[in-house]
Amino acid sequence: MIEKYQENYQHLKKVLIQWTKDTPKTAAFIYCCILAGLSVLIFDNHTVHQTAQSKVLNLFVDINPSGYWFLILGIAWLFTMMKAGNAIDEKGFNFYLAQSKKVAFMGLSLALTGIVVGILALLTRKMFPSFGVASAWSMAMSCYFCYPQTKKPFCVFAAIVSLALPLSHECMVSAAIMGTYFGIVMAYATRWLVNENKENSSPLIARH
DSSP: OHHHHHHHHHHHHHHHHHHHHHSHHHHHHHHHHHHHHHHHHHIIIIIHHHSOOOHHHHHHHHHOOGGGHHHHHHHHHHHHHHHHHTOSSHHHHHHHHHHHHHHHHHHHHHHHHHHHHHHHHHHHTSOOSOHHHHHHHHHHHHHHHHOGGGHHHHHHHHHHHHHHHHHTTSSOHHHHHHHHHHHHHHHHHHHHHHOSOOTTOOTTTOOO
16 A cells, blocks of 8 residues: 555656646746745744844845836936947947846836736735835846846845845735746746747746
């Protein structure tokens, strides 16, 4: 009997691993939903409220730009466009124009994130998912796509924000989990939207 259960377990494990490899984005969504559901039962009403607040975590909560990302990106876009207009040669013009397009890409990613999070917040009548977490991950991933060398610092910052917000009682654990998911997915969705060669794929279910 034990051997039969072990055999079934190994078969199920193999199928699950293969399915995850074949459809990683769909699997990620389902796993995040499961984690969010478990966190509602385990963490949201118990652990988070019993956790002592930390000055370090509160600091990351305070310095997280969240909605101010729009203002920061707007200023950056105007600056790059101004520099492009004042460029004295074609090389300088093309450089700053390319930078302005990257900033616009980040802004689009953040806007899509805000729209999705806003709709879900209206439907759930809660701050769910957390826009603070979602915006941090949206910026981290979009900055990574535009400037690969910024991946580590931005992702580390986003990860700390994802921990800091629920541990500082600013949001529930489930909201942080789904905020992480939607922030990352909206960055990928933005890259898919601006990519001319979509190859009939989807940013949510495609393998690559």
